[in-house]
Amino acid sequence: MNVGEKMDIAKLQDAGIDYEDGLRRCAGNDTLYERLLGMFAQDTNYAESLEAFEKQDWDGLFSHMHEIKGMSSNLSMTEVYADAAEIVALLRAQDYDAIAPVIDRLRKSYALVIEAIGAWLVMKSSPV
Numbered sequence: 001m002n003v004g005e006k007m008d009i010a011k012l013q014d015a016g017i018d019y020e021d022g023l024r025r026c027a028g029n030d031t032l033y034e035r036l037l038g039m040f041a042q043d044t045n046y047a048e049s050l051e052a053f054e055k056q057d058w059d060g061l062f063s064h065m066h067e068i069k070g071m072s073s074n075l076s077m078t079e080v081y082a083d084a085a086e087i088v089a090l091l092r093a094q095d096y097d098a099i100a101p102v103i104d105r106l107r108k109s110y111a112l113v114i115e116a117i118g119a120w121l122v123m124k125s126s127p128v
Contacts (some may be wrong), residue, residue: 007034008116015116016079016109025074033075040071041117046110053103061099062091079109 009019017037026033045067052060069084071077083106090098 007037011116012037015112016077017113017116018076018078022076025076036075037117040075040077041114043067043071045071050103053099056096058091058094058096062088065091077109077113080106080113083109 007019012019019033022033022037023030026036045064049061049064049068052058052064065084065087069081069088072081072084083102086102087099087106090096090102
């Protein structure tokens with residue numbers, strides 16, 4: 001892939017990213033949307049949310065999950081959004097015992113998204 005080439009849309013869709021919807025949210029500006037996806041991949045809220053979960057810091061977890069929920073919604077990451085939204089709802093209901101299985105699902109959905117975005121970032125920065 002040459003520098004400046006666009007993301008592999010099929011790979012993004014396989015990872016749970018609705019590229020067309022995300023592009024629509026960015027007024028059709030694919031450069032902006034892809035830059036935002038790259039920024040998401042570098043965001044620290046996910047790692048910080050896992051730390052908060054391990055410490056049972058429910059306020060911290062809520063804050064980080066709320067950020068992930070918003071970003072994933074705006075970027076049309078359907079699975080990550082669904083998992084983050086469920087965790088936020090469980091935290092609001094103070095149903096802490098039900099969070100662990102959803103965190104496990106989020107680990108998988110998040111990993112797929114990061115893998116898809118990361119593969120593009122590596123390919124984009126490699127000269128051919």
